[in-house]
Structures are given as structure tokens and as C-alpha cells.
Amino acid sequence: PTSEKPELFTKWRKTQEEVNAGMQRVKALEGEILARLSATPANLLEDSTLIEALSNTKKTWREVQDRLKVSHDVDAKLHSTFEDPQTVAERGSLLFFVMSSLSGISRMYHTSLSHLQRIFALAIDKAPFDAVSSKRLANIVDAFTLQAFQATSRGLLERHKPVFALLLAVRIQQAQGVISEEHLSCLLAGGGGLAIETVRRKPYNWVPDGAWLGCVNLFLRLAMFKDLPDSIQRYGDQWRFWFESECPEELTTPEITTSSKMTPLGMVLLLRAMR
Structure with missing residues (x-):
């Protein structure tokens, strides 16, 4: 993350250092005030050093409050910056799940988390930069997916x-809400x-029994x-x-319904049912 927003982290560190330094100054001044109070005679107004220390403490405390406000603003920006990458984390989890599932086909397709991490590092370098955070993250997600697909396919x-x-496309569209459990059930079971x-x-003998059952299943x-x-x-x-x-x-x-057009997903389901 620091490589994505270096200026924000630099500002955050600087404000934290300034706040910490200010708090230390306030603490030192408070100690000085307490020491002066214990050594000052009854009339406090006669102790100019004490009055000056009180004034300095008040001034320093105001400065600390100003820096705290800046620090809170930077913290809020950092928080929003770290919330957005949740989409990248979700895609990473999805990719790892699909890549790991290939070991069910053959044990030679076993993968590891460190392998995916290397792919992710490469994807960050290859993803086009964009000053808009949401666009930059979308670019990273696309690059991450492509790099993972290419690296896995080569093996x-x-x-x-x-x-x-197919597994990757289905899982991605499931995560996006494009494919429902009903769609997946029809795709797998016909x-x-x-x-x-x-x-x-x-209605016709040229329709095979299996194709007709698939059509009825889609209908239901x-x-x-x-x-x-x-x-x-x-x-x-x-x-x-x-x-x-x-x-x-x-x-x-041929026309199925006048209420909607055939979508690519619909065509896949229809082909699965009839062919």
C-alpha cells in the first residue's frame, strides 16, 4: 500500500511525529508548572515565570489540537484508501480458490499462496497507473486476473x-451477481x-429426450x-x-419471449440444454 500512496503515508508519519512532539512539550511544560506551583509563594501573580509557562502551555496545546485535527483528516483518507482494496483482496481469494481447485483434476496442478503473491506483485507493476483510486484498483484487479490466468494456463x-x-469465468460472474445458483445448476445438471x-x-420427434428435458428444466x-x-x-x-x-x-x-433478448449467458444455457 505504501507504494500506491507514498505521499499520504509521508504526510501521516509527519503529522504523527508532530503530534507526539507536541504532546511531549505539553507534558514537560505541565511538569514545569507543577514544580513552580509547589515553590511559588501565595501570590501566584507575582511569579512571571509561572505565568509565562502557563501561556506557553496553552499555546502549545492549541498547536497540538490543530495537528491532531490534521492527523484525523489524514487518518480518514488512509482509511478510505484501505477500504477500497477490499475488491482486490476478494479477487485474490477467488483466484486462489479456483487455482487450488485444479488439484482435483491432477495433483500436479497444486499451487501455493506464495505463488499467487508473486503473481500479484507482477500485476501491480503491469497495471496501468491512474490517479483516481477506484480506477487504479480496477486496473489492478484486471491485471491480477489476467496474470493469474496466463500463469496458470501455461502449466x-x-x-x-x-x-x-470456464471455472474462472463462472466464479467471477458469480461474485459479480451475474450468475445465480439457478444458472449454475442448469449449467451443470441440464x-x-x-x-x-x-x-x-x-412436440416433435426430432427433439431428443435429453434436449427436451434440458429445455423443460430451463422453463421451470x-x-x-x-x-x-x-x-x-x-x-x-x-x-x-x-x-x-x-x-x-x-x-x-427463434423467438422465445418478447420481454427480453437472448443474452450470452442465456445462449450458453440453451446450448447446454439442447446440445
Whole structure:
């Protein structure tokens, strides 16, 4: 953090030193006053040294109060500066969790926290600088994610690289609130929890049972697919053309609902269900 806001830390240290020095002066003056009081005759007004010490103490105390106010302002700025990096810490935790989960595929993918720390140090150097704290932190998060992805991918077998990319993308979008538990359930299970005998009858024989169960599952779980079974029945020829094409993800789907457009996430879920 000191490398990100060196001027703020310098000012904070300076104000702390000034406050400490002022408090020591006040303490010394108070000791001097007490000593003078014990040695001063009954009429205190006749002791000019004591009166001067009292005046100096009052002046010094005001100076200390002014420095304390400055110190509190700097503390507040430091506090806000350290609150913002929570997003970086959260992304670091997410990256480490995903990277560590790869050991479930193969023990040779074991990683360590020190490895991630080295990646983070590199990301800070590579992230574009911005005087606006929020933008600087966003740059660090992006650079951190990219560096972690590239460093990890270099050590993976080709067949495992798409798995890592999917895991990372899903976890990031989960953290951002883009992907819900319902989305994830549909993505992982498809229509696996349903039986063809217990759901709405499929309208055409060209629709495989598994694909129909996937569609029904989307219909039951997600509002954006609430009209999917009706759409397949209504636009059967168009859906068959889409279903049998080599690259359906590049085509526009037949109309499912007029209330919303197909999103990239929706397309992934639809492909998972039907293909």
C-alpha cells in the first residue's frame, strides 16, 4: 500500500511525529508548572515565570489540537484508501480458490499462496497507473486476473485449459451477481434431474429426450425461458434448423419471449440444454 500512496503515508508519519512532539512539550511544560506551583509563594501573580509557562502551555496545546485535527483528516483518507482494496483482496481469494481447485483434476496442478503473491506483485507493476483510486484498483484487479490466468494456463494440459477458463469465468460472474445458483445448476445438471415420463410431452420427434428435458428444466427454473417449450412447439421448423446447424451459437434463436433478448449467458444455457 505504501507504494500506491507514498505521499499520504509521508504526510501521516509527519503529522504523527508532530503530534507526539507536541504532546511531549505539553507534558514537560505541565511538569514545569507543577514544580513552580509547589515553590511559588501565595501570590501566584507575582511569579512571571509561572505565568509565562502557563501561556506557553496553552499555546502549545492549541498547536497540538490543530495537528491532531490534521492527523484525523489524514487518518480518514488512509482509511478510505484501505477500504477500497477490499475488491482486490476478494479477487485474490477467488483466484486462489479456483487455482487450488485444479488439484482435483491432477495433483500436479497444486499451487501455493506464495505463488499467487508473486503473481500479484507482477500485476501491480503491469497495471496501468491512474490517479483516481477506484480506477487504479480496477486496473489492478484486471491485471491480477489476467496474470493469474496466463500463469496458470501455461502449466495446464490443453484439454484442461478450457475447464480452468470456464471455472474462472463462472466464479467471477458469480461474485459479480451475474450468475445465480439457478444458472449454475442448469449449467451443470441440464435436465438430469427430470424424467421424460413426468414432464410435458415433447412436440416433435426430432427433439431428443435429453434436449427436451434440458429445455423443460430451463422453463421451470429461469424466467427468461418461461416460454421456451411453447416457442419450440410454435416455431418447430426454425428450431430444428437452429438445433441441427453446426454452429448454433452463431445464429439467432427463434423467438422465445418478447420481454427480453437472448443474452450470452442465456445462449450458453440453451446450448447446454439442447446440445
